[in-house]
Amino acid sequence: MVLFGAFPMYPLPPSESILFVIYLVAITAEAMSGALAAGRRNMDIFGVAVIAFVTALGGGTIRDLILGRFPIGWTQNPEYVLVVIAAGLLTTLIAPFVHHLKRLFLVLDAMGLVAFSLIGCSVAAGMDYPTVVVIMSGMITGICGGILRDVLCNQVPVVFQRELYASVSLAVCILFLGLDAWGVDTDLNTAISFAGGLTLRLLAIWRHWKLPTFSYQDRWD
Template sequence: MFSIYLVAITAEAMSGALAAGRRNMDIFGVAVIAFVTALGGGTIRDVTLGRFPIGWTQNPEYVYIVISAGLLTTLIAPFVRRLKRLFLVLDAMGLVAFSLIGCSVALSMNYATVVVIMSGMITGICGGILRDILCGQVPVVFQRELYASVALTVCIMFLSLKYLGVTTDIANLVSFMAGLLLRLLAIWRSWRLPTFSIESDWK
């Protein structure tokens, strides 16, 4: 899971840098957005759960990784666009891995089931939400293919397997593969939740 986590924070940092580039931000802006995207979800989770010190403060190498990935993206952006499919796979891996990590953290602190699920979802999606807010747009988590729903499904599956007595390693593996498959199918088939829209002249 640790190696997947490194892939996840790298991929999320790159997605943040690309979002900053679309908003014509300077290098400092790119670094900040990359950092927030990759580590923001875990930070919000730790603050919410009262888990101190916050994870990345004890592992400063994560900061170097995400900022380096963000700045590197500014140099290789044209190639990243051509590798869009690979990048989507890495992003999907990040979503699922972060969700499972969030569940594990809350479980280790003996929180109730609903809190464990929320912890997983916060870790999985909040970095992207912060990225989009800072870039001045409605978070894509709430608009496009199944994303938050994938995080929710992964968390519930993981906890269900644990409840059935499956070992943590197997539960992580099965949930990771199922969540990754669901996310990729959602992208391929453009699966979405029903939308809610009100006409501008509604009174």
């Protein structure tokens, strides 16, 4: 069931090659979203680079630390660091035009969420962790970069208050593991899980699907 570890630099099977390309697109898009968040907080160039890096690679880093997976993925592929920092800095130049690409960013972000979730599942499964840990690994990889971005930018994380996001990651992980348990070929499993997760996320955006919210005001007076 293992899809890949830290993306080795040699020809990959079809499912891994596709996810590898999506992964590169996703970390670039996430780095740009991090840079925009930093810009809204009037951060300097160093701050922009840090937030871009954390947004794009933070989820995988936290996953590797929790699972005890060393060395951490991006340390073995430093080109990823260069990609995300370059994307973050480039965003400072093209920021006035980014609002025209809002829909594209939403699609890329959805692709990244699903791809990161599948990667996280694969990593934990390859280390023979129990199913619940595999699912948590997928979700951590999928959503923690955005959480770190929002926390560092002093905002309530988007994942906790808007359309279905973490729920999509959870659904993707469960679907992937379920199909694997039924003996579905890994390439086909990856394709189905990716398509299903992407469809669910885009539908959630389009239809404004949300989880029930909890609102509580402390009234002691």
